[in-house]
Amino acid sequence: MIEIEGITKRYDATAVVDDVSMVIEPRTIAVIVGTSGSGKTTLLRMINRLVEPTAGVIKLDGADNRSLPGYELRRSIGYAIQGHGLFPHRTVAQNIATVPVLLGWDKARIKARVDELMTLYQLDPEAFGPRYPHELSGGQQQRVGVARALAAEPNVLLMDEPFGALDPIIRTKAQEDLLTIQKRFGTTIILVTHDMEEAVHMGDKIAVMDAGKLVQYAKPAEILAKPASAFVETLVGASERPFRLLSLGRVRDAVEKGTAEGEAIPGDASQRDALAELLWSGRPALPVRDADGKPLGRVTLDGLVKRSARPA
Amino acid sequence: MRGAPERLTGEGVPIRFDKLGVVIAVIAAYAAFAAPFATFRANRIVPGQARSMLEALPAATGPLLLAIVVVAALVALFKTPLLLRLAASAAALAALALLIGVAGTFLTPTGNTFARISPASGFWILIFAFTLLLADVLTRLELSPWARVGVLVVASAAVALLLISGSWNDLSILKEYANRxxxxxxxxxxxxxxxxxxxxxxxxxxxxxxxxxxxxxxxxxxxxxxxxxxxxxxxxxxxxxxxxxxxxxxxxxxxxxxxxxxxxxxxxxxxxxxxxxxxxxxxxxxxxxxxxxxxxxxxxxxxxxxxxxxxxxxxxxxxxxxxxxxxxxxxxxxxxxxxxxxxxxxxxxxxxxxxxxxxxxxxxxxxxxxxxxxxxxxxxxxxxxxxxxxxxxxxxxxxx
Amino acid sequence: MKAWLPALLRLALVVLLVAFLTNPGWFEPLLKPLTENNAPVIYNQGSLLTLTLLHLRIVLIATMAATIVAVALAILVTRPAGAEFLPLSRSLVNIGQTFPPVAVLALAVPAVGFGEKPTLIALFLYGLLPIFENALTGLTTLPANVMEAARGAGMTGWQRLVKVELPLSAPIILGGIRLSVVIGLATATIGSTVAAKTLGEVIIAGLLSNNLAFILQGGLIVAALAVLIYDGLSAVERYTARRMGRETA
The missing domain is CATH 1.10.3720.10 (MetI-like)
Known part of the structure; x- marks a missing residue:
């Protein structure tokens, strides 16, 4: 659990982060969204003390994060940044092993961990381990960057626009990979982004920041349904709102009784995808099947339209 | 707890040293007190004898130069406004340039054309120390291109004036010049x-x-x-x-x-x-x-x-x-x-x-x-x- | 140009140089036409090989000292504690480069007398500048996100310097060392005017006795050494740059 209590960072007279308090539950993903200059990156960097706060306290599992020297604290927290920041003079394997080496793990344990992470990220340890970062594609570099952040099995992972430099297709894949790995390791993740789409997709909770202040901190559905201010509303995007709301729900939760003609949609797909398919194929309803192909019922255009309306 | 009160260090303004100033002050102190200011040689190729600042200058001017050097070094030592540092370094350099000529005239025995007076290590080190200070000030002032050329013109004019006025004529380098x-x-x-x-x-x-x-x-x-x-x-x-x-x-x-x-x-x-x-x-x-x-x-x-x-x-x-x-x-x-x-x-x-x-x-x-x-x-x-x-x-x- | 041609030319140059230094007599007929009045053809006041080795030794010692001092200084002014000196050090490098090597050489003589010492001092001082300047460039142009990652991974200041900053700056620092060595080879040649035992002696002797053969053999040996060393160091630099993932222009 991460408790941020009244944290403030001032440079000269201007408060970049102004009296922010929030609690991040263990094994969840909190996404901090905001425009550039909103203080979201500074807030993130105060958690692993790359920036020292002017006032306030941050506690990790109850312990003040100032109870250790900064560098020791940072070894216990994963950190992944935009453009990956891989060390160009070290091989992929050496890059991933950075923090375990700093912590003095023995060789066998480091090798095992590096191999595990590379396999997890679909990079063959034999083929990719000895390569240098500039020999990899952008998507591979990004994966190595996240693998390096996870190497020392941190409980907390901080990510600063980790997918910012990726093209849309690779970005979607990277987001899915991260969700899978978060479930597997149960890591608490705090992710900074300026992309509301990404925030709604990834976050268990979303924190919206504007001019150094925390404007709203709530579940995605609530942010979409009840934006706390005009600023949040703009950020959500009035024209995108219904679709984002639908993207939060699974088709299986919108299933009605009955049957429909044509190709079926899996129950795990998002309701947004179902709506898109309905509109595109011009059908009033789609059959829904679960992963084994068993029919679950149907999803209708009318039903989805009702679901996309502003909740009461 | 937000807005923690500013912590005061003792009473009044805290005294802060300038890091470069410490280096300059140490160099200047060595040069002014321990190194020779001028060298006297009976003719142009025999080895010379060292003369300290007080020995090389006539009665009042020796202590005066020493005072100027000490004050300028103190200005450098502490964190002081840039313009004050500029004035101190320029004053120290000007005083050194003027008085080395005076030392030349003072140390040359009247009528002796063989004797050679040249600036010694102390003088050069002082020039180096205060040029360092001046260079630091000019770098930090981030002068415009025109202003930099202006400083160059002023400095050249000052040197030209000293040369034309003949106040350096008793220094050995200018005696060599006079011969050729x-x-x-x-x-x-x-x-x-x-x-x-x-x-x-x-x-x-x-x-x-x-x-x-x-x-x-x-x-x-x-x-x-x-x-x-x-x-x-x-x-x-x-x-x-x-x-x-x-x-x-x-x-x-x-x-x-x-x-x-x-x-x-x-x-x-x-x-x-x-x-x-x-x-x-x-x-x-x-x-x-x-x-x-x-x-x-x-x-x-x-x-x-x-x-x-x-x-x-x-x-x-x-x-x-x-x-x-x-x-x-x-x-x-x-x-x-x-x-x-x-x-x-x-x-x-x-x-x-x-x-x-x-x-x-x-x-x-x-x-x-x-x-x-x-x-x-x-x-x-x-x-x-x-x-x-x-x-x-x-x-x-x-x-x- | 074929790829193997430069390599072949370099190899030929090395072979020629070694042959000339070990058996200068073989080349006597070639240089003979350049002399008048039965003057000696091959430099006869010392072995060319010894002079070459002494020449290289001076450059080596001075460059090593300059590298240690210049890199240490560059590290100092790029740490938070020395940051105050950074702008000034840049200005000093700029000013320092306007001092011609000959002036530095000549002005070192009153301080330490004639011989190898003033040459060493001049080489050392003049060698500092390019290495310092390049080390400064290398240490201040490190990719920001790599440095951020190093800090974020929990490296201490010392670990960042040794594991990230210095390795990444190595190709640029090597470039400075290469410039420094080339300038050093030239300055060491002039060093013979203040009685240092270097190859300049051969050229100066030729100039004084109007012996074209001396001038030519001295000039050619120095030129060949400079070209070969420059070339070799460039290759090392390119290799390190590739290794560090920093492509040089």
Whole structure:
């Protein structure tokens, strides 16, 4: 659990982060969204003390994060940044092993961990381990960057626009990979982004920041349904709102009784995808099947339209 | 707890040391109290005797200079306003410059023309320390190009005034000058002619060569490689290597000999300096032209400019600051290298340096070295200012 | 140009240089036409090989000292504690470069007398500048996100310097060392005017006795050494740059 209590960072007279308090539950993903200059990156960097706060306290599992020297604290927290920041003079394997080496793990344990992470990220340890970062594609570099952040099995992972430099297709894949790995390791993740789409997709909770202040901190559905201010509303995007709301729900939760003609949609797909398919194929309803192909019922255009309306 | 109250260190204003100031104060203290201020020699080649600051200056002026140095060092030591530091360093340098002349007159026995008084290590170290302070202030003030040239002009005028007023006339370096005033100016003009003339020739040949290299990619690598190899060859070696071919030309082509081309003398020095100058000019022309934004070139082509119009209307103006940087490198380098021309009879300030080395007369070495350094320094400041001016004008013109 | 041609030319140059230094007599007929009045053809006041080795030794010692001091200084002014000196050190480098090597050489003589010492001092001082300047460039132009990652991974200041900053700056620092060595080879040649035992002696002797053969052999040996060393160091630099993932222009 991460408790941020009244944290403030001032440079000269201007408060970049102004009296922010929030609690991040263990094994969840909190996404901090905001425009550039909103203080979201500074807030993130105060958690692993790359920036020292002017006032306030941050506690990790109850312990003040100032109870250790900064560098020791940072070894216990994963950190992944935009453009990956891989060390160009070290091989992929050496890059991933950075923090375990700093912590003095023995060789066998480091090798095992590096191999595990590379396999997890679909990079063959034999083929990719000895390569240098500039020999990899952008998507591979990004994966190595996240693998390096996870190497020392941190409980907390901080990510600063980790997918910012990726093209849309690779970005979607990277987001899915991260969700899978978060479930597997149960890591608490705090992710900074300026992309509301990404925030709604990834976050268990979303924190919206504007001019150094925390404007709203709530579940995605609530942010979409009840934006706390005009600023949040703009950020959500009035024209995108219904679709984002639908993207939060699974088709299986919108299933009605009955049957429909044509190709079926899996129950795990998002309701947004179902709506898109309905509109595109011009059908009033789609059959829904679960992963084994068993029919679950149907999803209708009318039903989805009702679901996309502003909740009461 | 927000807005924690400012913690006060003791009462009143906290005293803070300036890190560079500590270094300067230590150097200045050593130079003022432990090192000799001037050297007295009975004639120009015997070893000298050291004189401390108080011994070298008449009654009141010794303590006065000491006081000025101590105050200026204290100003440097603590964190003080920039303008105060500027005033302190300028005052200390001016006092040192004036009083070393006074020391010269004071220490020279009346009527003795053999005695030589020269500034000693203490003086030079003090000059170094306060120049360091001045340089730091000027760097931190981030002066505009015009202001930097202004400072150079003021400093040169001050030195010229001291020279003309004759207050340094009793110093050994000026006694050496008095003995060879005519040859000093003759060698000086040779030095400048060599440095500037070879630069001019390099620009006349190098610019078109650079443009050609930019247009013809196949040529680029080989031309730059050859010029690179020439730059690598040490100057004496290159001077030496040119003696043979130029000597051959002089004996076999009468017209060349009539033009003054010979194996030894100005010709090989000129050719060597010219060859050294080519690389920076050609390379910077190529880099400058390559740096012209593609969009600008495409736009020019799209508007129907011919290659020639594009070169003079778009590419050349945009590449100009980079080409100018090459010219700056060449000029500063040539002013320094021209000293070596003296070894092969090419003249220049190097004549005094090598004569001085040969006679172990350091004042003579200084007579050659000081104007060389001054020229190179002035050239660097002026050209840096010009480069900055052309570069900013272009940046303002094209919003980027 | 074929790829193997430069390598072949370099190899030929090495072979020629070694042959000339070990058996200068073989080349006597070639240089003979350049002398007059039965003057000696091959330098006879010392072995060319010894002079070459002494020449290289001076450059080596001075460059090593300059490298240690210059890199240490560059590290100092790029740490938070020395940051105050950074702007000044840049100005000093700029000013320092306007001092011609000959002047530095000549001005060192009153302080330490004639011989190898003033040459060593001049080489050392003049060698500092390019190495310092390049080390400064290398240490101040490190990719920001790599440095951020190093800090974020929990490296201490020392670990960042040794494991990230210095390795990444190595190619640029090597470039400075290469410039410094080339300038050093040239300055060491002039060093013979203050009685240092270097190859300059051969050229100066030739100039004094009007012996073209001396001038030519001295000049050629120095030039060949400079070109070969420059070339070799460039190759090392390119290799390190590739290794560090920093492409040089």
């Amino acid at each position: 005033a005519d040859s000093f100016w003759a060698e000086g003009s040779k030095h400048v002619t060599l440095a500037l003339g070879s630069l001019l020739a390099a620009v006349i040949i190098g610019l078109p060569l650079g443009i050609l290299c930019h247009r013809v990619e196949r040529l680029r690598a080989s031309v730059l490689n050859v010029l690179n190899i020439i730059q690598t060859i040490p100057s004496i070696a290159l001077f030496g290597l040119l003696i043979a071919p130029l000597g051959w030309v002089a004996t076999h082509v009468p017209a060349a000999a009539a033009l003054g081309i010979r194996g030894i003398g100005t010709a090989p020095a000129f050719v060597a300096l010219f060859l050294y100058s080519l690389l920076p000019v050609v390379a910077n022309t190529v880099v400058g032209l390559a740096g012209v934004p593609r969009a600008a070139n495409d736009a020019a082509r799209g508007m129907g400019m011919t290659d020639r119009q594009r070169l003079f209307g778009v590419e050349f103006p945009l590449a100009f600051p980079v080409i100018l940087t090459g010219i700056r490198i060449v000029l500063v380098q040539n002013i320094g290298l021209a000293t070596i021309a003296a070894l092969i009879g090419g003249g220049g300030f190097g004549v005094f340096v090598f004569q001085g080395v040969g006679q172990t007369a350091m004042d003579l070495v200084l007579l050659g070295a000081v104007p060389t350094v001054a020229l190179a320094f002035a050239a660097a400041i002026i050209l840096d200012a010009v480069i900055e001016m052309t570069a900013t004008r272009r940046r303002e013109a094209s919003p980027a």
